[in-house]
Amino acid sequence: xxxDAPDPHxxxxxxxxxxxxxxxxxxxxxxxxxxxxxxxxxxxDGYGLGALPVAAALAGAGCQRxxxxxxxxxxxxxxxxxxxxxxxxxxxxAGTAPLLHGHRLTPMLNSLEQAxxxxxxxxxxxxxxxxxxxxxxxxxxxGLAPGEAITLTDRVDFRRRVTLTLVISHLACADQPDHPxxxxxxxxxxxxxxAFAGVESSLAASMGIFLGPEFHFHCVRPxxxxxxxxxxxxxxxxxxxxxxxxxxxxxxxEIDAGFTVxxxxxxxxxxxxxxxxxxxxxxxxxxxxxxxxxxxxxGDKLVPxxxxxxxxxxxxxxxxVASSDIQPGAMIDLIGPRQxxxxxxxDAGTIGYEIFSRLGPRLARRxxxxxx
Amino acid sequence: xxxDAPDPHxxxxxxxxxxxxxxxxxxxxxxxxxxxxxxxxxxxDGYGLGALPVAAALAGAGCQRxxxxxxxxxxxxxxxxxxxxxxxxxxxxAGTAPLLHGHRLTPMLNSLEQAxxxxxxxxxxxxxxxxxxxxxxxxxxxGLAPGEAITLTDRVDFRRRVTLTLVISHLACADQPDHPxxxxxxxxxxxxxxAFAGVESSLAASMGIFLGPEFHFHCVRPxxxxxxxxxxxxxxxxxxxxxxxxxxxxxxxEIDAGFTVxxxxxxxxxxxxxxxxxxxxxxxxxxxxxxxxxxxxxGDKLVPxxxxxxxxxxxxxxxxVASSDIQPGAMIDLIGPRQxxxxxxxDAGTIGYEIFSRLGPRLARRxxxxxx
Numbered sequence: 001x002x003x004d005a006p007d008p009h010x011x012x013x014x015x016x017x018x019x020x021x022x023x024x025x026x027x028x029x030x031x032x033x034x035x036x037x038x039x040x041x042x043x044x045d046g047y048g049l050g051a052l053p054v055a056a057a058l059a060g061a062g063c064q065r066x067x068x069x070x071x072x073x074x075x076x077x078x079x080x081x082x083x084x085x086x087x088x089x090x091x092x093x094a095g096t097a098p099l100l101h102g103h104r105l106t107p108m109l110n111s112l113e114q115a116x117x118x119x120x121x122x123x124x125x126x127x128x129x130x131x132x133x134x135x136x137x138x139x140x141x142x143g144l145a146p147g148e149a150i151t152l153t154d155r156v157d158f159r160r161r162v163t164l165t166l167v168i169s170h171l172a173c174a175d176q177p178d179h180p181x182x183x184x185x186x187x188x189x190x191x192x193x194x195a196f197a198g199v200e201s202s203l204a205a206s207m208g209i210f211l212g213p214e215f216h217f218h219c220v221r222p223x224x225x226x227x228x229x230x231x232x233x234x235x236x237x238x239x240x241x242x243x244x245x246x247x248x249x250x251x252x253x254e255i256d257a258g259f260t261v262x263x264x265x266x267x268x269x270x271x272x273x274x275x276x277x278x279x280x281x282x283x284x285x286x287x288x289x290x291x292x293x294x295x296x297x298x299g300d301k302l303v304p305x306x307x308x309x310x311x312x313x314x315x316x317x318x319x320x321v322a323s324s325d326i327q328p329g330a331m332i333d334l335i336g337p338r339q340x341x342x343x344x345x346x347d348a349g350t351i352g353y354e355i356f357s358r359l360g361p362r363l364a365r366r367x368x369x370x371x372x
Numbered sequence: 373x374x375x376d377a378p379d380p381h382x383x384x385x386x387x388x389x390x391x392x393x394x395x396x397x398x399x400x401x402x403x404x405x406x407x408x409x410x411x412x413x414x415x416x417d418g419y420g421l422g423a424l425p426v427a428a429a430l431a432g433a434g435c436q437r438x439x440x441x442x443x444x445x446x447x448x449x450x451x452x453x454x455x456x457x458x459x460x461x462x463x464x465x466a467g468t469a470p471l472l473h474g475h476r477l478t479p480m481l482n483s484l485e486q487a488x489x490x491x492x493x494x495x496x497x498x499x500x501x502x503x504x505x506x507x508x509x510x511x512x513x514x515g516l517a518p519g520e521a522i523t524l525t526d527r528v529d530f531r532r533r534v535t536l537t538l539v540i541s542h543l544a545c546a547d548q549p550d551h552p553x554x555x556x557x558x559x560x561x562x563x564x565x566x567a568f569a570g571v572e573s574s575l576a577a578s579m580g581i582f583l584g585p586e587f588h589f590h591c592v593r594p595x596x597x598x599x600x601x602x603x604x605x606x607x608x609x610x611x612x613x614x615x616x617x618x619x620x621x622x623x624x625x626e627i628d629a630g631f632t633v634x635x636x637x638x639x640x641x642x643x644x645x646x647x648x649x650x651x652x653x654x655x656x657x658x659x660x661x662x663x664x665x666x667x668x669x670x671g672d673k674l675v676p677x678x679x680x681x682x683x684x685x686x687x688x689x690x691x692x693v694a695s696s697d698i699q700p701g702a703m704i705d706l707i708g709p710r711q712x713x714x715x716x717x718x719d720a721g722t723i724g725y726e727i728f729s730r731l732g733p734r735l736a737r738r739x740x741x742x743x744x
Contacts, residue, residue: 011442011462043655043683043684044655044683044684044732044734045655045733047683048655069651069655069683069684069734070383070651070684070734072734073734089684090383090622090651090684090685091622093700093701110622110623111622111623111700113623113700114622114623114700136625138632138637139633139634139635140625140627140631140632140633140634140647140679140687141633141634141649141679141682141685141687142622142623142649142685145625172632172634172635172636172637173635173636173637175635175636176636179637181632181637250462250463250482250483250486250514251482251483251485251486251514253508253512253517255512259512260510260512260544260553261511261512261513262511262512262513262544263511263544263545263547264544264545264547264548265510265544265545265551265553275512277513277514279441279442279462282725282726282729282730283415283416283417283420283441283729283730288722288723288726289661289721289722307512307513310513311415311416311419311441311725311726311729312415312416312441312442312461312462313462313513313514315512315513328465328483328485329465349661350660350661351660353654353683354654354660354683357654357655357683358654358655358730358732360416360730361417361733362416362441362442362444362445
């Protein structure tokens with residue numbers, strides 16, 4: 001990823017490489033059997049990286065189906081995507097049905113109550129409306145029980161008013177390829193998918209794609225993998241990195257041995273040390289759990305995050321970096337060529353998904369794209 | 373706090389009681405010696421609760437000085453507050469000086485470089501500009517060393533171009549009243565404050581206020597305490613709660629003993645259980661570390677969060693609640709009358725500051741105010 005230097009006015013900058021996201025989508029599409037299409041999950045503002053620019057880039061590359069979590073996200077995305085199918089994962093109720101319909105959004109029907117609400121709304125319009133159907137096969141989170149789904153779709157009142165475009169289920173343990181639940185869910189879902197003749201079916205998200213072609217069905221739903229999060233934990237990441245998070249140095253200081261740093265004085269310098277304070281903290285997405293555990297990078301050098309992360313500030317020990325390389329105004333990479341989001345998440349005790357989706361609104365956001 | 377029911381269209385709602393925030397500010401002001409004023413810290417969008425409505429309410433109650441972290445936050449706040457003093461904690465550089473000046477923002481000068489940048493900018497205008505000065509007495513995060521501060525302000529070129537309105541330092545361990553660093557910082561700061569004759573001085577933020585009147589000087593800088601976070605950890609909270617976070621139930625299901633819930637199947641039901649899935653997850657501020665550790669409340673009942681928190685969803689075990697009280701559309705309190713933000717933060721392994729400042733953009737936000 002090449003980039004101009006961030007605007008010196010910004011305290012921290014997130015740079016998102018849209019070409020890399022498109023490349024990841026194509027790489028996934030290339031793995032699929034013919035007849036299977038890759039959709040794109042852009043909920044939570046595109047996992048924090050920007051739903052509108054990401055979706056526009058992917059639509060330009062041929063992606064025709066997008067998933068968001070909420071009706072409001074769907075409305076916002078429809079503003080940028082006039083033609084694509086947009087499926088709202090959290091579904092519908094009597095209150096949101098007009099909003100969904102008004103913006104040509106497709107609800108995921110996650111329960112009998114949601115199915116009834118959408119059928120009733122369609123009946124009121126004397127129309128038939130599209131929907132996707134979610135069958136739970138082992139997450140116990142959302143979705144109809146398999147028996148409920150079969151019974152529902154046998155009912156004439158439902159079939160007359162609701163046109164299913166997709167039947168899905170969701171894997172609970174796709175990050176663990178050997179977990180027995182993967183095959184149990186597959187064995188439960190496959191006959192259900194077959195029962196919905198003429199309706200597309202989908203089981204796999206990012207990690208599920210890598211469990212093998214029998215998990216692919218007609219459609220896969222990558223999110224994390226598009227954004228460069230490793231969909232094969234513990235193995236080499238087959239995806240390209242797409243994001244760089246750079247933190248601006250506000251101040252550099254030297255402290256003597258025995259001096260402490262930050263709230264609670266949780267870091268004590270063992271010897272003379274040079275510290276760099278950056279203008280970003282946990283309100284910006286530097287999880288507080290990174291305190292005394294995470295690292296940034298300067299060039300090829302790792303620089304430890306010392307002391308507690310503050311709301312708007314964090315401190316790195318840059319003693320190992322030449323002082324000419326780390327003056328006020330310089331940038332420390334938190335996510336970048338030398339440190340993946342997965343590594344940062346590991347140090348924070350979480351997963352890359354949480355790191356990305358919690359990036360804060362104060363970050364300057366820049367997009368790189370050859371499509372311009 | 374009384375409130376109408378949240379809009380049924382929303383998946384999760386944050387309700388902020390502006391009267392309670394004003395009440396907390398007055399309660400703090402009443403603790404101070406005459407001649408000492410309480411400012412208000414509204415950085416990070418008012419600790420996630422909304423800088424503009426919070427600051428407008430406090431300005432209406434007489435608060436005249438506000439602190440933000442960044443120049444951009446200052447610009448946004450100036451749009452809502454034409455008269456108040458707004459101090460930008462992260463300071464100034466050559467790039468941001470015109471922005472600060474253009475919006476009548478006062479930089480905190482945290483280093484010699486920042487002091488020089490502001491002096492040079494004022495010199496270019498052939499003017500004198502206001503600033504605050506930050507002296508580090510033990511945080512090693514931002515601020516001039518005491519000797520640097522004295523030398524700087526003795527220099528005629530600086531005094532001619534920069535009019536100091538405030539001299540501050542920041543306590544590292546105010547959450548631990550017996551920590552020796554508190555008194556060390558006080559002993560270091562007091563003579564410095566005295567040396568700046570005619571300039572107001574400030575040492576205490578929320579917790580520092582409760583260390584005693586000798587920590588108050590001319591101005592105190594509460595943030596957390598305004599928002600109801602306990603400024604006296606381990607003792608009864610002297611502040612009123614100001615926020616309620618309600619999560620909407622999308623679906624209720626029953627599972628049998630032995631069934632698992634959510635990603636990684638990390639929760640296994642010991643017996644038959646009734647589960648409620650809500651439409652909010654870690655992208656909304658339900659820290660992932662709450663998985664299998666946190667609770668919500670329904671009426672007086674605690675309901676455990678079971679399984680992993682997902683990006684947009686979380687699951688609660690509501691077996692102990694009457695099924696008539698917990699149907700789709702009902703709300704589960706995550707922060708509210710029965711569970712403080714401090715308790716939630718404790719369960720998540722963090723502090724209330726991080727919970728509030730990471731509340732996500734999808735939450736519907738409502739403000740209660742008698743000022744209307």
